[in-house]
Amino acid sequence: MQSAKQFTSIFGGVLVLFLVAPLIIRDTQFQHLMIMLLLFTTLSQAWNLIGGFAGQVSLGHAMFFGIGAYAAMAPLNQWGLTPWIGMAIGGLVAMVAAVIVGYPVFRLKGHYFVISTFAVAEVVRELFSNWDWVDGPIGLDAPLVEQGWRNFMFYHTKLPYHYTLLIFFAVVMFVAFRMERSRMGYYFRAIKQRPEAAQAMGVNITLFKQYAFIISAFFTAICGSMYGLYVLHIEPSTVLSLDISIKIVLIAVLGGIGSLWGPLLGATILISLQEYSRIWLGGTGRGIDLIVLGALIVIICVYEPNGIVGLIKRFSRKKRKA
Protein backbone atom coordinates (compact mmCIF):
# COMPACT_ATOMS: atom_id res chain seq x y z
CA MET A 1 0.00 0.00 0.00
CA GLN A 2 1.20 3.46 -0.87
CA SER A 3 1.90 5.75 2.07
CA ALA A 4 -0.66 8.49 2.67
CA LYS A 5 2.00 11.14 2.13
CA GLN A 6 3.04 9.70 -1.21
CA PHE A 7 -0.56 9.44 -2.34
CA THR A 8 -1.38 13.00 -1.35
CA SER A 9 1.56 14.47 -3.25
CA ILE A 10 0.86 12.49 -6.43
CA PHE A 11 -2.84 13.21 -6.14
CA GLY A 12 -2.18 16.93 -5.68
CA GLY A 13 0.11 16.98 -8.70
CA VAL A 14 -2.42 15.22 -10.88
CA LEU A 15 -5.20 17.58 -9.81
CA VAL A 16 -3.11 20.67 -10.55
CA LEU A 17 -2.23 19.25 -13.95
CA PHE A 18 -5.87 18.68 -14.83
CA LEU A 19 -6.81 22.08 -13.43
CA VAL A 20 -4.48 24.09 -15.61
CA ALA A 21 -4.15 21.93 -18.73
CA PRO A 22 -7.38 22.99 -20.48
CA LEU A 23 -6.69 26.65 -19.65
CA ILE A 24 -3.29 26.53 -21.31
CA ILE A 25 -4.08 24.27 -24.24
CA ARG A 26 -7.18 25.66 -25.91
CA ASP A 27 -7.27 23.08 -28.71
CA THR A 28 -10.70 21.44 -28.55
CA GLN A 29 -9.41 18.04 -29.67
CA PHE A 30 -7.07 18.06 -26.71
CA GLN A 31 -9.77 19.27 -24.36
CA HIS A 32 -11.98 16.46 -25.57
CA LEU A 33 -9.16 14.01 -24.88
CA MET A 34 -8.81 15.30 -21.33
CA ILE A 35 -12.52 14.90 -20.70
CA MET A 36 -12.52 11.34 -22.02
CA LEU A 37 -9.45 10.64 -19.90
CA LEU A 38 -11.14 11.86 -16.73
CA LEU A 39 -14.33 10.00 -17.57
CA PHE A 40 -12.70 6.66 -18.27
CA THR A 41 -10.28 6.91 -15.36
CA THR A 42 -13.20 7.47 -13.03
CA LEU A 43 -15.21 4.68 -14.62
CA SER A 44 -12.35 2.28 -14.37
CA GLN A 45 -11.69 3.26 -10.77
CA ALA A 46 -15.35 2.59 -9.99
CA TRP A 47 -14.99 -0.84 -11.60
CA ASN A 48 -11.75 -1.36 -9.69
CA LEU A 49 -13.60 -1.26 -6.36
CA ILE A 50 -15.44 -4.50 -7.10
CA GLY A 51 -13.30 -5.99 -9.89
CA GLY A 52 -9.86 -5.05 -8.65
CA PHE A 53 -9.94 -4.73 -4.88
CA ALA A 54 -12.65 -7.30 -4.16
CA GLY A 55 -11.64 -9.50 -7.11
CA GLN A 56 -15.17 -9.97 -8.48
CA VAL A 57 -14.82 -9.38 -12.20
CA SER A 58 -17.82 -7.69 -13.78
CA LEU A 59 -18.22 -7.74 -17.54
CA GLY A 60 -21.50 -5.87 -17.39
CA HIS A 61 -20.71 -2.40 -16.14
CA ALA A 62 -22.22 -0.93 -19.29
CA MET A 63 -25.62 -1.58 -17.74
CA PHE A 64 -24.92 0.93 -14.96
CA PHE A 65 -23.29 3.32 -17.38
CA GLY A 66 -26.32 3.13 -19.68
CA ILE A 67 -28.79 3.44 -16.83
CA GLY A 68 -27.03 6.61 -15.73
CA ALA A 69 -26.96 8.02 -19.26
CA TYR A 70 -30.64 7.36 -19.85
CA ALA A 71 -31.69 8.58 -16.42
CA ALA A 72 -30.12 11.96 -17.10
CA MET A 73 -31.18 12.28 -20.73
CA ALA A 74 -34.68 10.83 -20.93
CA PRO A 75 -36.43 12.98 -18.28
CA LEU A 76 -34.61 16.04 -19.62
CA ASN A 77 -35.76 15.18 -23.09
CA GLN A 78 -39.36 14.34 -22.20
CA TRP A 79 -40.16 16.64 -19.32
CA GLY A 80 -37.35 19.15 -19.18
CA LEU A 81 -36.31 17.79 -15.77
CA THR A 82 -32.93 19.02 -14.63
CA PRO A 83 -30.36 16.31 -15.32
CA TRP A 84 -28.97 16.67 -11.79
CA ILE A 85 -32.10 14.99 -10.50
CA GLY A 86 -31.92 12.50 -13.36
CA MET A 87 -28.37 11.73 -12.31
CA ALA A 88 -29.46 11.00 -8.74
CA ILE A 89 -32.24 8.76 -10.00
CA GLY A 90 -29.79 6.94 -12.27
CA GLY A 91 -27.43 6.40 -9.35
CA LEU A 92 -30.21 4.94 -7.23
CA VAL A 93 -31.56 2.71 -10.00
CA ALA A 94 -28.05 1.41 -10.65
CA MET A 95 -27.65 0.56 -6.96
CA VAL A 96 -30.92 -1.36 -7.02
CA ALA A 97 -29.81 -3.13 -10.21
CA ALA A 98 -26.56 -4.09 -8.46
CA VAL A 99 -28.54 -5.72 -5.66
CA ILE A 100 -30.76 -7.59 -8.11
CA VAL A 101 -27.77 -8.92 -10.04
CA GLY A 102 -25.59 -9.55 -7.00
CA TYR A 103 -28.05 -11.06 -4.56
CA PRO A 104 -28.53 -14.45 -6.25
CA VAL A 105 -24.89 -14.98 -7.24
CA PHE A 106 -22.71 -13.57 -4.47
CA ARG A 107 -23.55 -16.49 -2.23
CA LEU A 108 -22.22 -18.91 -4.85
CA LYS A 109 -18.60 -19.80 -5.47
CA GLY A 110 -17.00 -19.76 -8.87
CA HIS A 111 -17.59 -17.74 -11.98
CA TYR A 112 -21.31 -17.15 -11.77
CA PHE A 113 -20.81 -13.46 -11.13
CA VAL A 114 -18.84 -12.81 -14.34
CA ILE A 115 -21.36 -14.69 -16.42
CA SER A 116 -24.41 -13.10 -14.87
CA THR A 117 -23.11 -9.52 -15.14
CA PHE A 118 -22.39 -10.17 -18.80
CA ALA A 119 -25.80 -11.72 -19.43
CA VAL A 120 -27.83 -9.15 -17.52
CA ALA A 121 -26.08 -6.29 -19.32
CA GLU A 122 -27.12 -7.82 -22.65
CA VAL A 123 -30.69 -8.14 -21.42
CA VAL A 124 -30.74 -4.53 -20.27
CA ARG A 125 -29.55 -3.41 -23.70
CA GLU A 126 -32.33 -5.39 -25.35
CA LEU A 127 -34.86 -3.83 -22.99
CA PHE A 128 -33.79 -0.31 -23.88
CA SER A 129 -33.72 -1.18 -27.58
CA ASN A 130 -37.37 -2.16 -27.33
CA TRP A 131 -38.53 0.66 -25.11
CA ASP A 132 -40.55 3.21 -27.07
CA TRP A 133 -40.39 5.95 -24.45
CA VAL A 134 -36.64 6.23 -25.03
CA ASP A 135 -36.96 5.74 -28.80
CA GLY A 136 -35.68 2.16 -28.81
CA PRO A 137 -32.59 1.51 -30.93
CA ILE A 138 -32.53 5.07 -32.32
CA GLY A 139 -31.74 6.50 -28.92
CA LEU A 140 -32.09 9.99 -27.57
CA ASP A 141 -30.74 13.38 -28.57
CA ALA A 142 -30.31 16.06 -26.00
CA PRO A 143 -33.08 18.65 -26.52
CA LEU A 144 -32.21 22.18 -27.49
CA VAL A 145 -32.55 23.86 -24.13
CA GLU A 146 -31.23 26.97 -22.55
CA GLN A 147 -27.59 26.44 -21.75
CA GLY A 148 -26.27 26.71 -18.25
CA TRP A 149 -25.83 24.70 -15.08
CA ARG A 150 -29.52 23.94 -14.57
CA ASN A 151 -29.66 21.89 -17.75
CA PHE A 152 -25.94 21.07 -17.64
CA MET A 153 -25.71 22.09 -21.30
CA PHE A 154 -22.94 24.22 -22.72
CA TYR A 155 -22.76 24.74 -26.43
CA HIS A 156 -19.63 26.83 -26.85
CA THR A 157 -17.23 25.58 -24.24
CA LYS A 158 -16.02 22.27 -22.89
CA LEU A 159 -14.67 23.65 -19.65
CA PRO A 160 -17.75 23.10 -17.44
CA TYR A 161 -17.76 19.40 -18.42
CA HIS A 162 -14.06 19.17 -17.74
CA TYR A 163 -14.23 20.71 -14.28
CA THR A 164 -17.35 18.85 -13.21
CA LEU A 165 -15.70 15.59 -14.19
CA LEU A 166 -12.52 16.65 -12.44
CA ILE A 167 -14.42 17.13 -9.19
CA PHE A 168 -16.10 13.78 -9.60
CA PHE A 169 -12.79 12.12 -10.44
CA ALA A 170 -11.29 13.61 -7.28
CA VAL A 171 -14.20 12.34 -5.19
CA VAL A 172 -13.94 8.79 -6.54
CA MET A 173 -10.14 8.73 -6.13
CA PHE A 174 -10.50 9.95 -2.57
CA VAL A 175 -13.16 7.35 -1.79
CA ALA A 176 -10.93 4.61 -3.23
CA PHE A 177 -7.98 5.89 -1.21
CA ARG A 178 -9.94 5.98 2.05
CA MET A 179 -11.54 2.64 1.35
CA GLU A 180 -8.20 0.94 0.75
CA ARG A 181 -7.09 1.62 4.31
CA SER A 182 -10.40 1.06 6.02
CA ARG A 183 -11.81 -2.19 7.33
CA MET A 184 -13.85 -2.50 4.16
CA GLY A 185 -10.73 -2.27 2.01
CA TYR A 186 -8.98 -4.98 4.01
CA TYR A 187 -12.07 -7.14 3.75
CA PHE A 188 -12.22 -6.69 -0.03
CA ARG A 189 -8.60 -7.76 -0.41
CA ALA A 190 -9.15 -10.71 1.91
CA ILE A 191 -12.20 -11.81 -0.06
CA LYS A 192 -10.16 -11.69 -3.24
CA GLN A 193 -7.25 -13.68 -1.81
CA ARG A 194 -8.89 -16.25 0.49
CA PRO A 195 -12.66 -16.07 0.76
CA GLU A 196 -12.87 -18.96 3.21
CA ALA A 197 -10.21 -17.59 5.52
CA ALA A 198 -12.02 -14.26 5.41
CA GLN A 199 -15.22 -15.98 6.52
CA ALA A 200 -13.36 -17.63 9.36
CA MET A 201 -12.27 -14.14 10.46
CA GLY A 202 -15.90 -13.12 10.79
CA VAL A 203 -16.36 -11.50 7.38
CA ASN A 204 -19.79 -11.77 5.83
CA ILE A 205 -18.35 -12.11 2.36
CA THR A 206 -21.70 -12.08 0.57
CA LEU A 207 -22.56 -8.76 2.16
CA PHE A 208 -19.20 -7.13 1.51
CA LYS A 209 -19.16 -8.17 -2.13
CA GLN A 210 -22.58 -6.60 -2.36
CA TYR A 211 -21.32 -3.35 -0.81
CA ALA A 212 -18.48 -3.20 -3.32
CA PHE A 213 -20.86 -3.79 -6.19
CA ILE A 214 -23.39 -1.19 -5.04
CA ILE A 215 -20.81 1.56 -4.58
CA SER A 216 -19.24 0.70 -7.90
CA ALA A 217 -22.59 0.74 -9.70
CA PHE A 218 -23.47 4.13 -8.26
CA PHE A 219 -20.28 5.81 -9.45
CA THR A 220 -20.52 4.14 -12.83
CA ALA A 221 -24.04 5.47 -13.34
CA ILE A 222 -22.96 9.03 -12.54
CA CYS A 223 -20.22 8.68 -15.16
CA GLY A 224 -22.88 7.50 -17.61
CA SER A 225 -24.99 10.58 -16.93
CA MET A 226 -22.06 12.91 -17.51
CA TYR A 227 -21.15 11.11 -20.70
CA GLY A 228 -24.68 11.41 -22.11
CA LEU A 229 -24.89 15.09 -21.28
CA TYR A 230 -21.51 15.69 -22.85
CA VAL A 231 -21.89 13.83 -26.15
CA LEU A 232 -25.58 14.86 -26.54
CA HIS A 233 -26.66 11.62 -28.15
CA ILE A 234 -27.05 8.20 -26.59
CA GLU A 235 -28.32 4.90 -27.91
CA PRO A 236 -28.31 1.32 -26.63
CA SER A 237 -25.56 0.22 -29.02
CA THR A 238 -23.16 2.77 -27.55
CA VAL A 239 -23.87 3.39 -23.87
CA LEU A 240 -25.13 -0.11 -23.12
CA SER A 241 -22.67 -1.98 -25.30
CA LEU A 242 -20.28 -4.76 -24.41
CA ASP A 243 -17.62 -2.44 -25.87
CA ILE A 244 -18.02 -0.10 -22.92
CA SER A 245 -17.96 -2.94 -20.39
CA ILE A 246 -14.79 -4.35 -21.91
CA LYS A 247 -13.05 -1.00 -22.25
CA ILE A 248 -13.57 -0.27 -18.55
CA VAL A 249 -11.99 -3.61 -17.64
CA LEU A 250 -9.12 -3.29 -20.11
CA ILE A 251 -8.09 0.08 -18.71
CA ALA A 252 -7.87 -1.37 -15.22
CA VAL A 253 -6.00 -4.46 -16.42
CA LEU A 254 -3.55 -2.41 -18.44
CA GLY A 255 -2.89 0.05 -15.64
CA GLY A 256 -2.83 -2.44 -12.80
CA ILE A 257 -5.78 -4.21 -11.30
CA GLY A 258 -6.61 -3.42 -7.70
CA SER A 259 -4.21 -0.49 -7.44
CA LEU A 260 -5.13 3.14 -6.89
CA TRP A 261 -3.21 4.58 -9.84
CA GLY A 262 -3.85 1.76 -12.29
CA PRO A 263 -6.98 3.32 -13.84
CA LEU A 264 -5.32 6.67 -14.54
CA LEU A 265 -2.26 5.04 -16.11
CA GLY A 266 -4.33 2.60 -18.13
CA ALA A 267 -6.72 5.28 -19.33
CA THR A 268 -3.91 7.62 -20.30
CA ILE A 269 -2.52 5.02 -22.68
CA LEU A 270 -5.76 3.56 -23.95
CA ILE A 271 -7.71 6.79 -24.41
CA SER A 272 -4.81 8.64 -26.06
CA LEU A 273 -4.26 5.70 -28.36
CA GLN A 274 -7.91 5.60 -29.26
CA GLU A 275 -8.45 9.32 -29.74
CA TYR A 276 -5.23 10.04 -31.62
CA SER A 277 -5.47 7.08 -33.93
CA ARG A 278 -8.93 8.39 -34.79
CA ILE A 279 -7.66 11.89 -35.43
CA TRP A 280 -4.48 11.01 -37.31
CA LEU A 281 -5.55 7.97 -39.23
CA GLY A 282 -9.19 8.89 -39.72
CA GLY A 283 -11.37 6.20 -41.23
CA THR A 284 -8.42 4.13 -42.49
CA GLY A 285 -7.09 3.84 -38.95
CA ARG A 286 -10.11 2.01 -37.69
CA GLY A 287 -9.11 -0.94 -35.64
CA ILE A 288 -5.41 -0.12 -35.51
CA ASP A 289 -5.80 1.15 -31.96
CA LEU A 290 -7.43 -2.13 -31.08
CA ILE A 291 -4.56 -4.12 -32.58
CA VAL A 292 -1.99 -2.13 -30.62
CA LEU A 293 -4.11 -2.42 -27.53
CA GLY A 294 -4.48 -6.17 -27.96
CA ALA A 295 -0.72 -6.49 -28.23
CA LEU A 296 -0.22 -4.40 -25.09
CA ILE A 297 -2.67 -6.52 -23.15
CA VAL A 298 -0.92 -9.73 -24.23
CA ILE A 299 2.45 -8.32 -23.18
CA ILE A 300 1.04 -7.22 -19.83
CA CYS A 301 -0.57 -10.59 -19.18
CA VAL A 302 2.58 -12.52 -20.00
CA TYR A 303 5.16 -10.20 -18.53
CA GLU A 304 3.52 -8.37 -15.62
CA PRO A 305 0.02 -9.35 -14.52
CA ASN A 306 -0.10 -6.36 -12.21
CA GLY A 307 -0.09 -3.96 -15.15
CA ILE A 308 1.88 -0.77 -15.50
CA VAL A 309 1.76 -0.16 -11.77
CA GLY A 310 3.39 -3.57 -11.35
CA LEU A 311 6.11 -2.63 -13.87
CA ILE A 312 6.82 0.61 -12.05
CA LYS A 313 7.05 -1.15 -8.71
CA ARG A 314 9.40 -3.75 -10.13
CA PHE A 315 11.56 -1.08 -11.69
CA SER A 316 11.80 1.03 -8.56
CA ARG A 317 12.63 -2.04 -6.47
CA LYS A 318 15.52 -2.87 -8.82
CA LYS A 319 16.76 0.70 -8.64
CA ARG A 320 16.69 0.70 -4.88
CA LYS A 321 18.76 -2.49 -4.78
CA ALA A 322 21.32 -1.24 -7.29
Next chain:
Amino acid sequence: MPILEVKNLSMHFGELAALEDINLAVEKGEILGLIGPNGAGKTTFFNCITGFLNATRGDIFYKEQNITRFGPHRVCKLGICRTFQIVQSFNEMTALENVMMGAFCRHHLTGDAREKAEEILKFTGLQDKKNQLAGGLTLADQKRIELARTIATEPDVVLLDEVMAGLNPTETEEAIGLIQKVHEKGLTIIVVEHVMEVIMKISHRIAVFDSGELIVDGPPEEVVQDERVIKAYLGEEYHAES
Protein backbone atom coordinates in the same frame (compact mmCIF):
# COMPACT_ATOMS: atom_id res chain seq x y z
CA MET B 1 -22.85 -26.32 31.50
CA PRO B 2 -20.42 -27.15 28.70
CA ILE B 3 -19.36 -24.17 26.58
CA LEU B 4 -19.74 -26.17 23.38
CA GLU B 5 -21.93 -29.21 22.90
CA VAL B 6 -22.64 -31.35 19.88
CA LYS B 7 -25.68 -33.63 19.88
CA ASN B 8 -26.32 -36.49 17.44
CA LEU B 9 -24.28 -34.77 14.76
CA SER B 10 -24.14 -36.48 11.36
CA MET B 11 -22.59 -35.27 8.15
CA HIS B 12 -23.19 -37.28 5.00
CA PHE B 13 -21.65 -36.71 1.59
CA GLY B 14 -23.95 -38.76 -0.60
CA GLU B 15 -23.36 -42.34 0.50
CA LEU B 16 -20.38 -41.49 2.67
CA ALA B 17 -21.03 -40.87 6.35
CA ALA B 18 -18.12 -38.57 7.24
CA LEU B 19 -19.67 -38.10 10.69
CA GLU B 20 -22.23 -40.41 12.26
CA ASP B 21 -24.18 -39.54 15.38
CA ILE B 22 -21.48 -37.68 17.29
CA ASN B 23 -22.17 -36.61 20.88
CA LEU B 24 -19.45 -34.55 22.48
CA ALA B 25 -19.27 -31.75 25.03
CA VAL B 26 -16.40 -29.39 25.83
CA GLU B 27 -16.09 -27.61 29.16
CA LYS B 28 -14.91 -24.04 29.47
CA GLY B 29 -11.13 -23.83 29.82
CA GLU B 30 -10.55 -27.36 28.62
CA ILE B 31 -8.04 -28.56 26.03
CA LEU B 32 -9.65 -31.39 24.11
CA GLY B 33 -7.43 -33.45 21.83
CA LEU B 34 -9.09 -34.91 18.77
CA ILE B 35 -7.38 -37.82 17.04
CA GLY B 36 -8.20 -40.44 14.46
CA PRO B 37 -6.83 -41.95 11.24
CA ASN B 38 -6.89 -40.09 7.94
CA GLY B 39 -10.43 -39.52 6.76
CA ALA B 40 -11.89 -40.15 10.22
CA GLY B 41 -13.91 -36.93 10.03
CA LYS B 42 -11.94 -34.53 12.23
CA THR B 43 -11.80 -31.66 9.76
CA THR B 44 -15.43 -32.30 8.82
CA PHE B 45 -16.29 -31.95 12.50
CA PHE B 46 -14.61 -28.52 12.58
CA ASN B 47 -16.33 -27.52 9.34
CA CYS B 48 -19.74 -28.35 10.81
CA ILE B 49 -19.17 -26.44 14.04
CA THR B 50 -17.81 -23.34 12.27
CA GLY B 51 -20.63 -23.25 9.73
CA PHE B 52 -18.59 -24.12 6.65
CA LEU B 53 -20.74 -27.23 6.27
CA ASN B 54 -24.39 -27.69 7.05
CA ALA B 55 -24.79 -30.83 9.15
CA THR B 56 -27.12 -33.47 7.76
CA ARG B 57 -28.56 -34.17 11.22
CA GLY B 58 -28.04 -33.09 14.80
CA ASP B 59 -27.51 -29.88 16.75
CA ILE B 60 -24.62 -27.73 17.87
CA PHE B 61 -24.94 -25.62 21.03
CA TYR B 62 -22.61 -22.83 22.04
CA LYS B 63 -23.24 -21.22 25.42
CA GLU B 64 -26.70 -22.80 25.33
CA GLN B 65 -27.53 -21.19 21.98
CA ASN B 66 -28.34 -23.44 19.04
CA ILE B 67 -25.88 -22.43 16.31
CA THR B 68 -26.43 -25.37 13.97
CA ARG B 69 -27.39 -23.36 10.88
CA PHE B 70 -25.24 -20.30 11.50
CA GLY B 71 -22.89 -19.15 8.74
CA PRO B 72 -19.10 -19.01 9.35
CA HIS B 73 -18.96 -15.26 9.99
CA ARG B 74 -21.69 -15.45 12.63
CA VAL B 75 -19.98 -18.32 14.39
CA CYS B 76 -16.76 -16.29 14.49
CA LYS B 77 -18.54 -13.22 15.83
CA LEU B 78 -20.06 -15.35 18.59
CA GLY B 79 -16.59 -16.45 19.69
CA ILE B 80 -15.60 -19.67 17.94
CA CYS B 81 -12.66 -19.38 15.58
CA ARG B 82 -10.73 -22.01 13.65
CA THR B 83 -7.49 -22.53 11.75
CA PHE B 84 -7.23 -24.48 8.50
CA GLN B 85 -5.44 -27.78 8.03
CA ILE B 86 -3.92 -26.48 4.79
CA VAL B 87 -2.66 -23.01 5.65
CA GLN B 88 -4.77 -20.21 4.27
CA SER B 89 -2.64 -17.11 4.62
CA PHE B 90 -3.62 -13.89 2.95
CA ASN B 91 -0.47 -14.15 0.85
CA GLU B 92 -0.46 -10.62 -0.51
CA MET B 93 -0.81 -9.12 2.94
CA THR B 94 1.92 -8.64 5.51
CA ALA B 95 1.98 -10.62 8.73
CA LEU B 96 0.62 -7.55 10.51
CA GLU B 97 -2.23 -7.18 8.03
CA ASN B 98 -3.09 -10.86 8.35
CA VAL B 99 -3.49 -10.48 12.07
CA MET B 100 -5.38 -7.20 11.60
CA MET B 101 -7.92 -9.19 9.58
CA GLY B 102 -8.68 -11.07 12.78
CA ALA B 103 -8.65 -7.93 14.93
CA PHE B 104 -11.19 -6.19 12.66
CA CYS B 105 -13.73 -8.66 14.00
CA ARG B 106 -14.05 -6.63 17.22
CA HIS B 107 -12.31 -3.37 16.29
CA HIS B 108 -13.80 -1.59 13.31
CA LEU B 109 -11.32 1.27 13.08
CA THR B 110 -8.03 0.55 11.30
CA GLY B 111 -5.98 2.19 14.07
CA ASP B 112 -7.60 0.12 16.81
CA ALA B 113 -7.26 -3.08 14.80
CA ARG B 114 -3.58 -2.36 14.18
CA GLU B 115 -2.96 -1.77 17.87
CA LYS B 116 -4.66 -5.04 18.77
CA ALA B 117 -2.72 -6.88 16.05
CA GLU B 118 0.61 -5.49 17.29
CA GLU B 119 -0.21 -6.78 20.74
CA ILE B 120 -1.02 -10.26 19.39
CA LEU B 121 2.12 -10.28 17.23
CA LYS B 122 4.19 -9.64 20.33
CA PHE B 123 2.31 -12.36 22.21
CA THR B 124 3.00 -14.88 19.45
CA GLY B 125 6.60 -13.78 18.88
CA LEU B 126 6.04 -12.56 15.36
CA GLN B 127 6.86 -8.87 15.71
CA ASP B 128 10.14 -9.16 13.78
CA LYS B 129 8.29 -10.38 10.71
CA LYS B 130 5.32 -8.08 10.83
CA ASN B 131 6.14 -6.20 7.64
CA GLN B 132 6.91 -9.26 5.53
CA LEU B 133 4.36 -10.65 3.11
CA ALA B 134 2.79 -13.77 4.57
CA GLY B 135 3.12 -15.64 1.27
CA GLY B 136 6.91 -15.46 1.50
CA LEU B 137 7.25 -16.84 5.02
CA THR B 138 8.07 -20.41 6.10
CA LEU B 139 5.31 -22.91 6.79
CA ALA B 140 5.99 -22.67 10.53
CA ASP B 141 5.62 -18.90 10.47
CA GLN B 142 2.48 -19.05 8.34
CA LYS B 143 0.91 -21.52 10.77
CA ARG B 144 1.84 -19.23 13.60
CA ILE B 145 0.24 -16.29 11.79
CA GLU B 146 -2.93 -18.31 11.37
CA LEU B 147 -2.98 -18.98 15.07
CA ALA B 148 -2.26 -15.32 15.78
CA ARG B 149 -5.05 -13.99 13.62
CA THR B 150 -7.41 -16.58 15.10
CA ILE B 151 -6.66 -15.29 18.60
CA ALA B 152 -7.00 -11.73 17.29
CA THR B 153 -10.73 -12.33 16.76
CA GLU B 154 -10.87 -12.60 20.58
CA PRO B 155 -12.64 -15.97 20.67
CA ASP B 156 -13.66 -18.07 23.64
CA VAL B 157 -13.18 -21.33 21.76
CA VAL B 158 -10.47 -22.07 19.20
CA LEU B 159 -10.38 -25.09 16.91
CA LEU B 160 -6.86 -25.92 15.77
CA ASP B 161 -6.57 -28.25 12.80
CA GLU B 162 -3.07 -29.75 12.68
CA VAL B 163 -1.23 -26.52 13.44
CA MET B 164 1.94 -28.53 13.97
CA ALA B 165 1.91 -30.75 10.89
CA GLY B 166 5.06 -30.26 8.84
CA LEU B 167 7.00 -28.52 11.59
CA ASN B 168 10.43 -29.66 12.78
CA PRO B 169 10.92 -30.66 16.46
CA THR B 170 12.05 -27.20 17.62
CA GLU B 171 9.16 -25.50 15.86
CA THR B 172 6.79 -28.06 17.34
CA GLU B 173 8.08 -27.30 20.83
CA GLU B 174 7.51 -23.60 20.23
CA ALA B 175 4.02 -24.24 18.93
CA ILE B 176 3.16 -26.33 22.00
CA GLY B 177 4.39 -23.52 24.22
CA LEU B 178 2.25 -21.06 22.34
CA ILE B 179 -0.88 -23.19 22.61
CA GLN B 180 -0.32 -23.48 26.36
CA LYS B 181 0.07 -19.70 26.56
CA VAL B 182 -3.20 -19.27 24.69
CA HIS B 183 -4.85 -21.67 27.11
CA GLU B 184 -3.57 -19.66 30.06
CA LYS B 185 -5.48 -16.68 28.68
CA GLY B 186 -8.62 -18.65 29.50
CA LEU B 187 -9.48 -19.97 26.07
CA THR B 188 -11.09 -23.31 25.42
CA ILE B 189 -9.21 -25.31 22.80
CA ILE B 190 -9.98 -28.28 20.59
CA VAL B 191 -6.84 -29.49 18.90
CA VAL B 192 -6.51 -31.98 16.07
CA GLU B 193 -3.04 -33.47 15.78
CA HIS B 194 -1.50 -36.66 14.46
CA VAL B 195 1.60 -36.74 16.64
CA MET B 196 0.66 -38.76 19.74
CA GLU B 197 3.38 -37.29 21.94
CA VAL B 198 2.05 -33.80 21.34
CA ILE B 199 -1.56 -34.70 21.94
CA MET B 200 -0.69 -36.60 25.13
CA LYS B 201 1.29 -33.65 26.43
CA ILE B 202 -1.24 -30.87 25.97
CA SER B 203 -4.69 -32.46 26.16
CA HIS B 204 -6.78 -32.68 29.29
CA ARG B 205 -9.03 -35.12 27.53
CA ILE B 206 -8.88 -36.99 24.23
CA ALA B 207 -11.65 -37.94 21.81
CA VAL B 208 -10.97 -40.55 19.13
CA PHE B 209 -12.76 -40.59 15.81
CA ASP B 210 -12.77 -43.55 13.46
CA SER B 211 -14.67 -43.68 10.17
CA GLY B 212 -16.96 -40.89 11.26
CA GLU B 213 -17.73 -42.32 14.68
CA LEU B 214 -16.62 -41.21 18.11
CA ILE B 215 -15.18 -44.43 19.52
CA VAL B 216 -13.53 -43.29 22.74
CA ASP B 217 -13.63 -40.16 24.88
CA GLY B 218 -11.62 -39.89 28.09
CA PRO B 219 -8.42 -38.86 29.90
CA PRO B 220 -5.20 -39.35 27.88
CA GLU B 221 -3.83 -42.21 30.03
CA GLU B 222 -7.00 -44.22 29.59
CA VAL B 223 -7.37 -43.53 25.90
CA VAL B 224 -3.92 -44.83 24.92
CA GLN B 225 -4.61 -48.10 26.64
CA ASP B 226 -8.03 -48.61 25.12
CA GLU B 227 -8.21 -51.72 22.93
CA ARG B 228 -10.36 -50.09 20.27
CA VAL B 229 -8.03 -47.12 19.97
CA ILE B 230 -4.99 -49.30 19.65
CA LYS B 231 -6.67 -51.33 16.97
CA ALA B 232 -8.17 -48.43 15.04
CA TYR B 233 -5.51 -45.84 15.26
CA LEU B 234 -2.29 -46.53 17.01
CA GLY B 235 -1.71 -49.84 15.30
CA GLU B 236 0.17 -52.89 16.50
CA GLU B 237 3.50 -51.11 16.44
CA TYR B 238 2.65 -48.52 19.05
CA HIS B 239 1.17 -51.28 21.15
CA ALA B 240 4.35 -53.30 20.96
CA GLU B 241 6.53 -50.29 21.82
CA SER B 242 4.63 -49.29 24.93
